[in-house]
Amino acid sequence: MRRVDNFNPGPAALPLEVLEEVREELIDYRGAGMSVMEMSHRSKAYEAIHNEAQARLRRLLGIPDDYRVLFLQGGASLQFAMIPMNFLGEGHRALYVLTGAWSEKARDEAVRFGEVVVNDWATQGGYRDIPESLPEDDGSFRYVHITSNNTIYGTQWPELRKTRSPLVADMSSDILSRPIEVSDFALIYAGAQKNLGPSGVTVVIAKDSFLAEANADLPTMLRYSTHVKSNSLYNTPPTFAIYVMERVLAWVENAGGLPAVAERNRKKAALVYEAIDRHPEIYRGHAEVRARSQMNVTFRLATEELEQAFLSEAGEKGFVGLKGHRSVGGCRASLYNAVPVEAAERLAQFMDDFARRH
Numbered sequence: 001m002r003r004v005d006n007f008n009p010g011p012a013a014l015p016l017e018v019l020e021e022v023r024e025e026l027i028d029y030r031g032a033g034m035s036v037m038e039m040s041h042r043s044k045a046y047e048a049i050h051n052e053a054q055a056r057l058r059r060l061l062g063i064p065d066d067y068r069v070l071f072l073q074g075g076a077s078l079q080f081a082m083i084p085m086n087f088l089g090e091g092h093r094a095l096y097v098l099t100g101a102w103s104e105k106a107r108d109e110a111v112r113f114g115e116v117v118v119n120d121w122a123t124q125g126g127y128r129d130i131p132e133s134l135p136e137d138d139g140s141f142r143y144v145h146i147t148s149n150n151t152i153y154g155t156q157w158p159e160l161r162k163t164r165s166p167l168v169a170d171m172s173s174d175i176l177s178r179p180i181e182v183s184d185f186a187l188i189y190a191g192a193q194k195n196l197g198p199s200g201v202t203v204v205i206a207k208d209s210f211l212a213e214a215n216a217d218l219p220t221m222l223r224y225s226t227h228v229k230s231n232s233l234y235n236t237p238p239t240f241a242i243y244v245m246e247r248v249l250a251w252v253e254n255a256g257g258l259p260a261v262a263e264r265n266r267k268k269a270a271l272v273y274e275a276i277d278r279h280p281e282i283y284r285g286h287a288e289v290r291a292r293s294q295m296n297v298t299f300r301l302a303t304e305e306l307e308q309a310f311l312s313e314a315g316e317k318g319f320v321g322l323k324g325h326r327s328v329g330g331c332r333a334s335l336y337n338a339v340p341v342e343a344a345e346r347l348a349q350f351m352d353d354f355a356r357r358h
Contacts, residue, residue: 008321088114100150139164149174154298197245
């Protein structure tokens with residue numbers, strides 16, 4: 001077996017220990033005589049997995065008792081529409097802060113359902129920076145929407161500040177990467193396929209009082225209340241993805257929780273950013289220093305020819321997933337929780353060597 005250094009932006013690296021455990025339990029889950037993939041989602045064995053995944057996430061993030069944890073499908077992309085469907089309507093306004101492509105997609109869905117005010121400050125510099133404040137938020141918005149980390153452009157909110165209006169955050173690419181104060185948010189959502197587990201499940205964390213104000217006149221599956229009442233078991237959930245997510249959450253707990261994970265992520269990002277900064281004649285980081293993402297390091301090389309040579313040589317060395325998003329090009333190293341520090345060290349060493357040779 002040969003494991004590559006996986007810098008894919010999502011689906012992304014999973015902890016090797018978790019993959020090995022899943023392999024051992026794949027055919028016979030803890031004496032059940034069948035795989036989790038074969039279990040009824042109404043069985044006691046699966047219900048225990050489901051509830052333990054919720055409990056672990058609550059412990060890791062310090063989720064207050066007056067918040068619900070939901071396991072949904074459709075990815076963050078469905079949440080782009082589901083949130084305004086539930087919370088926007090006649091007489092309501094929402095503020096959307098644009099910091100990248102995914103916040104644009106969220107905005108594009110919201111305008112279908114109500115009045116949307118846009119903070120587009122970050123667009124002026126080509127999404128290189130993050131706004132320092134939200135002066136438009138006077139407390140009158142139904143909610144304020146942000147994207148905490150921007151995978152395509154490699155920017156991240158260095159601090160997640162409180163807002164006067166209810167705060168909604170797409171945390172798909174940095175949830176569980178650092179401690180956060182959940183009580184500052186009305187709703188958090190995240191696709192699992194970066195830090196939480198495999199693709200197929202979407203986590204929603206929402207405050208009871210915010211959910212109580214949701215629009216009830218919606219199709220059954222698009223109402224948050226449906227999933228709250230049924231403990232995310234109204235229909236068949238992505239059982240195997242939730243099982244793997246529960247194992248990933250256990251791995252994070254065993255690794256020391258979010259403070260320990262955040263320190264590892266800081267170290268990994270520093271290794272790659274320092275390599276970029278050591279060779280400004282070769283590498284050009286996209287994000288302003290204050291807005292640099294700990295999860296997605298984005299950069300260009302001095303010429304297109306160098307960029308192609310870099311990606312080609314990196315592939316030969318066993319580095320996977322370094323090509324930038326198709327919409328912006330360049331290079332990107334995604335350093336999610338399961339990417340080992342040693343992988344970042346090897347990448348930084350390769351970047352130093354490449355710079356010396358070119």
